[in-house]
């Protein structure tokens with residue numbers, strides 16, 4: 001049985017593809033950087049502003065109730081998608097960069113000189129710089145898993161880097177540079193044996209692979225809306241409840 005994609009039907013979902021660029025119908029290949037937005041998503045945003053725009057969790061009037069219900073419904077949809085145990089483990093952010101910085105800032109209180117954190121050589125800048133800043137602040141040491149000639153993580157080297165000093169491991173699920181799918185199951189299992197927490201950058205994986213955070217037993221999983229046909233400026237941080245309770249608040253404010 002063949003599963004042919006009806007290209008015209010898919011294109012019809014994306015209003016932007018009906019415009020011309022430089023006199024030609026638009027063909028868009030930069031989805032890994034920012035995907036285009038289907039009509040259903042655009043409609044939902046317009047409906048929000050036209051029908052029930054209000055302050056969530058802050059008002060007792062009808063619009064605020066409706067906005068709060070829609071917001072919590074979205075959180076429940078995401079909880080189910082990632083199979084998180086609890087809705088409270090799904091945190092809305094402004095994107096992957098924000099989610100990583102939120103966790104890195106939280107860990108400033110958990111690390112001390114002599115501790116080690118492991119990152120891979122295959123990371124987006126968003127998953128390197130926050131950890132460099134964290135290490136500078138705490139005196140912890142950053143260790144890097146090298147890459148093989150075929151663009152995969154050198155897992156032997158990873159096993160050698162892991163030790164009782166390792167407190168955190170950060171790796172992307174799918175590399176934005178090479179498309180490599182990293183063996184995160186092994187990385188998570190091995191890191192946990194040393195008592196280290198694991199953050200997985202799922203920005204490139206989320207549009208293609210459905211991550212089950214409970215099956216993976218991952219501590220943190222971060223994604224961006226704008227790379228998975230969602231709106232720009234929205235992201236998700238999944239955090240295991242026990243870790244969320246351990247980390248101090250990143251920002252102070254209402255409903256923190």
Ligand SMILES: *Cc1c(COP(=O)(O)O)cnc(C)c1O
Pocket residue numbers: 032033094095096097098124126127172174175176201202203204224226227
């Ligand atoms: C795009 C990307 C990021 C950063 O995402 P933002 O939405 O810009 O915060 C981080 N990691 C990977 C792997 C990415 O592809």
